[in-house]
Amino acid sequence: MAEADIAVIGLAVMGQNLILNMNDHGFTVCAFNRTTKLVDDFLANEAKGTKIIGAHSIEEMCKKLKRPRRVMMLIKAGDAVDSMINQILPFLEKGDIIIDGGNSDYNHSNRRYQELKEKGISFVGCGVSGGEEGARFGPSLMPGGDPEAWPHIKDIFQKIAAKSNGEPCCDWVGNGGSGHFVxxxxxxxxxxxxxxxxxxxxxxxxxxxxxxxxxxxxxxxxxxxxxxxxxxxxxxxxxxxxxxxxxxxxxxxxxxxxxxxxxxxxxxxxxxxxxxxxxxxxxxxxxxxxxxxxxxxxxxxxxxxxxxxxxxxxxxxxxxxxxxxxxxxxxxxxxxxxxxxxxxxxxxxxxxxxxxxxxxxxxxxxxxxxxxxxxxxxxxxxxxxxxxxxxxxxxxxxxxxxxxxxxxxxxxxxxxxxxxxxxxxxxxxxxxxxKRKVLPANLLQALRDYFGAHTYELLDQPGTWVHTNWTGKGGRVTSNTYNA
The missing domain is CATH 1.10.1040.10 (N-(1-d-carboxylethyl)-l-norvaline Dehydrogenase; domain 2)
Known part of the structure; x- marks a missing residue:
C-alpha cells in the first residue's frame, strides 16, 4: 500500500534525525537501510510511537511510496551513491525523484542529473548543513538538479528546514549539480x-x-x-x-x-x-x-x-x-x-x-x-x-x-x-x-613573452597581441602583431 510521502535511505545519526524531523512536521516517512536490523532497531526505539514506517528491501520501500516516488539517500559519497541508484531504478517509473543528501562532488551530481534525466527520473543533489542537531530540528537545505522535482519536494524541505525571520533556510538553487556545488x-x-x-x-x-x-x-x-x-x-x-x-x-x-x-x-x-x-x-x-x-x-x-x-x-x-x-x-x-x-x-x-x-x-x-x-x-x-x-x-x-x-x-x-x-x-x-588599478602582471607577461613567446596585449591596442624579440642587437626591439 502506498502510504509514505518520502523514503530515506541511510540510518546513521543524520538520516535518523532527518526522518524524525520530517515526522514532526506531519510527513509519513519510510526508513530503509542496507543492514535491515538498523531499520528494526530504529522503529523499536527512536521512532517508537511515530508514523514512521520501515522496509526490509528496496522493492518494499518503493511499493510503500506515494507517486511521484521521492527517495532521499543519506549515504557515503562516491561509488556507494551510484550503486544505490542502480538498485533503486528497477522499481521506479518516469517522473519519480531520487535525492542525494550526502556530500557528493558536484561533478558527479552533474553526471547523475544527465543520466537519470535520460531515463525519465528526476535527480536532486541536496546540500545538507547543520550537523546532527540541524538535521533533527532544522537544517539548511540546498537542493539543485531537475527543476521539475522541486514542486514535489518543496513542501517537505521548506517545512523541515531552519527558519530565519520566519523564512525557510531552503530554496531551489539551480540545475544539475548546483546544490552540491553551493x-x-x-x-x-x-x-x-x-x-x-x-x-x-x-x-x-x-x-x-x-x-x-x-x-x-x-x-x-x-x-x-x-x-x-x-x-x-x-x-x-x-x-x-x-x-x-x-x-x-x-x-x-x-x-x-x-x-x-x-x-x-x-x-x-x-x-x-x-x-x-x-x-x-x-x-x-x-x-x-x-x-x-x-x-x-x-x-x-x-x-x-x-x-x-x-x-x-x-x-x-x-x-x-x-x-x-x-x-x-x-x-x-x-x-x-x-x-x-x-x-x-x-x-x-x-x-x-x-x-x-x-x-x-x-x-x-x-x-x-x-x-x-x-x-x-x-x-x-x-x-x-x-x-x-x-x-x-x-x-x-x-x-x-x-x-x-x-x-x-x-x-x-x-x-x-x-x-x-x-x-x-x-x-x-x-x-x-x-583595489589596485595596475598590478605587476605586466612584467609577468613580458617575462612569459621573453622565454616562451606567449605574446602580450598593449594597453593602447586592446585585442592586439604582440611578441617582442627581447634580445635584439643594440637594444632594438622588433615586434610581430597577432590579432586575438
Whole structure:
C-alpha cells in the first residue's frame, strides 16, 4: 500500500534525525537501510510511537511510496551513491525523484542529473548543513538538479528546514549539480571562518597573553556584535570547557587538524575556473601544515626568528583586542566575497542562474556558518542581484574602510611577533590587489613573452597581441602583431 510521502535511505545519526524531523512536521516517512536490523532497531526505539514506517528491501520501500516516488539517500559519497541508484531504478517509473543528501562532488551530481534525466527520473543533489542537531530540528537545505522535482519536494524541505525571520533556510538553487556545488562552497567558507577564528585565538593567547577564561569572555563579547555567529558562540564554549582536573582542554589537543576534502574541492574548482579564492586556499594549506607535527617540533628547535617580546609591540591590550575583532571582520568579508565570486563564475559556466540572495538566506540559519553577517549579504544582493563583488556593496565598502587600519596593525604585529596569520594576511593581500588599478602582471607577461613567446596585449591596442624579440642587437626591439 502506498502510504509514505518520502523514503530515506541511510540510518546513521543524520538520516535518523532527518526522518524524525520530517515526522514532526506531519510527513509519513519510510526508513530503509542496507543492514535491515538498523531499520528494526530504529522503529523499536527512536521512532517508537511515530508514523514512521520501515522496509526490509528496496522493492518494499518503493511499493510503500506515494507517486511521484521521492527517495532521499543519506549515504557515503562516491561509488556507494551510484550503486544505490542502480538498485533503486528497477522499481521506479518516469517522473519519480531520487535525492542525494550526502556530500557528493558536484561533478558527479552533474553526471547523475544527465543520466537519470535520460531515463525519465528526476535527480536532486541536496546540500545538507547543520550537523546532527540541524538535521533533527532544522537544517539548511540546498537542493539543485531537475527543476521539475522541486514542486514535489518543496513542501517537505521548506517545512523541515531552519527558519530565519520566519523564512525557510531552503530554496531551489539551480540545475544539475548546483546544490552540491553551493554546499561545497559553504564548506570551503566554513574552512576559512574556522581558520580566521583560530588565528584570532592565537593572537589573543600569544600576543595579548590572555588566559582561557579571558579569551572566552572576549569571544562572548564578540558574539554580541557584528561577529555574531554559531562558530564564535561555540568557540567561547570550547574555551570555557574544563576537564575532570578543572583544566582547559584545548591546549591538551594535538595541534594537527583533519579534513574531509570539501575545502580542497573548493580550491580545485577555484583553480579550474581561474578565481582567486585565496583565503580558503590558505585555510586548507594551514591544515596541511598543521599535519606536519613532528617536522614542526624539530624545526622549532633549529629555526630562529627575531623573538620580539609582545609588550614591545602591543601598547594597549584592550585596543589591540578591538583591532583583532576588526581584522577578523574584514577578513571574513573578503572570504565570503571570494566564495560568491566562485559561485557567480560557476553559475555562468553551467547556466545555473544562481540566486545569491536566496543562498545567503539558506545559510542564515541551521548551517555551521550561520551568522548575523549573512543577513547583510542577502540585503546586498537584494539591492543589486548583479552585484559583481560584495566588496563593492556600500555596506561592505564602509565596513572594510572602518576596519582597514586595524587590519594592517594586526597583520603587522603578527609578523613582528612571528605569529602565523595566513588567512588574515592573504585576505588583506587580496583586498589590496583587488583595489589596485595596475598590478605587476605586466612584467609577468613580458617575462612569459621573453622565454616562451606567449605574446602580450598593449594597453593602447586592446585585442592586439604582440611578441617582442627581447634580445635584439643594440637594444632594438622588433615586434610581430597577432590579432586575438
Amino acid at each position: 554546499k561545497m562552497v559553504h564548506n570551503g567558507i566554513e574552512y576559512g571562518d574556522m581558520q580566521l577564528i583560530a588565528e584570532a585565538f592565537n593572537l589573543l593567547s600569544e600576543a595579548v597573553e590572555l588566559n582561557y577564561d579571558q579569551m572566552a569572555e572576549v569571544m562572548d563579547d564578540w558574539n554580541k556584535g557584528e561577529l555574531e555567529s554559531f562558530l564564535i558562540e561555540i568557540t567561547a564554549n570550547i574555551l570555557k570547557y574544563r576537564d575532570e582536573k578543572g583544566e582547559p582542554v584545548v591546549p591538551k589537543i594535538r595541534d594537527s587538524a583533519g579534513q574531509k576534502g570539501t575545502g580542497k574541492w573548493t580550491c580545485i574548482a577555484a583553480l579550474e575556473y581561474g578565481l582567486p579564492v585565496t583565503l580558503i586556499g590558505e585555510a586548507v594549506f594551514a591544515r596541511c601544515l598543521s599535519a606536519l607535527k613532528e617536522e614542526r617540533v624539530y624545526a622549532s628547535e633549529h629555526l630562529s626568528g627575531p623573538h620580539v617580546a609582545p609588550e614591545t609591540v602591543i601598547q594597549d591590550k584592550r585596543v589591540f583586542i578591538k583591532q583583532i575583532s576588526k581584522a577578523l571582520y574584514a577578513s571574513k568579508i573578503v572570504s565570503y566575497a571570494q566564495g560568491f565570486m566562485l559561485l557567480a563564475e560557476t553559475s555562468k559556466q553551467f547556466n545555473w542562474d544562481l540566486n545569491f540572495g536566496a543562498i545567503a538566506l539558506m545559510w542564515r540559519g541551521g548551517c555551521i556558518i550561520r551568522s548575523r553577517f549573512l543577513g547583510d549579504i542577502k540585503r546586498a544582493f537584494d539591492n543589486n542581484k548583479d552585484l559583481p563583488n560584495l566588496l563593492l556593496d556600500a555596506f561592505f565598502t564602509k565596513a572594510i574602510s572602518e576596519a582597514n587600519d586595524s587590519w594592517r596593525v594586526v597583520v603587522g604585529a603578527a609578523i613582528r611577533l612571528e605569529i602565523p596569520v595566513p588567512a588574515f594576511s592573504s585576505a588583506l593581500a587580496f583586498y589590496d590587489g583587488y
